[in-house]
């Protein structure tokens with residue numbers, strides 16, 4: 001298969017590299033020029049002869065601009081597979097533009113981070129026509145371990161932001177509960193042993209425990225180096241709140257989690273730290289009135 005790959009940053013470069021082992025990949029990025037990959041001079045050139053064009057870009061505005069450039073260059077019937085995390089509205093607008101240009105579009109944001117991209121173990125949540133999803137499934141199989149078809153265009157992004165809204169809220173709840181336990185004199189290991197096997201369990205507690213030295217290895221054991229950066233959690237929470245506003249959905253926990261991560265990243269020392277560093281943050285604070 002001929003693949004154009006646009007956006008060769010932290011995620012895109014390793015995803016393109018893993019695909020290039022089995023397919024003919026031509027990449028483009030305005031800044032990054034990773035070694036070992038055939039590079040084009042523009043996004044349109046990378047897209048020209050491709051059966052599938054993958055985009056892995058920072059946000060919806062950039063995705064829309066790149067889509068406008070590549071859709072006119074792509075051959076009829078080709079698939080635009082966007083793996084970026086963007087707002088649902090941009091994903092749906094790009095899908096409509098692709099359809100109008102005689103193409104198909106799939107939005108398939110990922111979970112699994114840079115480690116998943118490097119090892120080919122990402123999870124894809126995809127929206128768009130089933131036939132196009134089936135066309136790109138062999139590529140999901142190379143880059144990931146699981147791909148779920150979530151329905152029409154934009155539903156991949158919807159699944160991603162709903163998942164991450166739950167994740168942000170449960171991580172905060174887990175961190176504040178650890179700090180309450182500390183202050184009540186409860187040992188962290190005992191807290192983990194009880195909660196991880198009781199009704200308070202969650203991925204945040206059981207698989208990614210924010211307390212160092214407790215549970216499986218996690219960024220807490222590596223001085224809270226990401227992992228999944230608090231900045232990226234803030235991005236996803238903001239997308240969830242944009243979507244909630246557009247859909248008139250009441251999401252008070254998501255709203256509170258967004259405000260807390262915003263404060264942590266923009267007004268405190270959370271930028272560049274793992275999102276589980278909310279635990280030491282709460283440890284240093286007293287009850288707000």
Ligand code: NAD
Pocket residue numbers: 006007008009010011012028029030031032043056057058059062066083084085086110111112113114227228232235
């Ligand atoms: P990144 O900033 O490292 O990479 C984005 C790349 O896009 C950069 O290399 C940039 O130069 C390039 N770019 C920007 N404008 C461009 C244009 N007009 N044409 C071509 N290239 C352009 O970001 P990343 O960490 O690789 O993340 C990419 C996407 O994946 C984001 O939407 C992010 O939210 C999502 N994501 C990231 C992670 C993670 O752990 N990093 C995890 C899940 C999802």
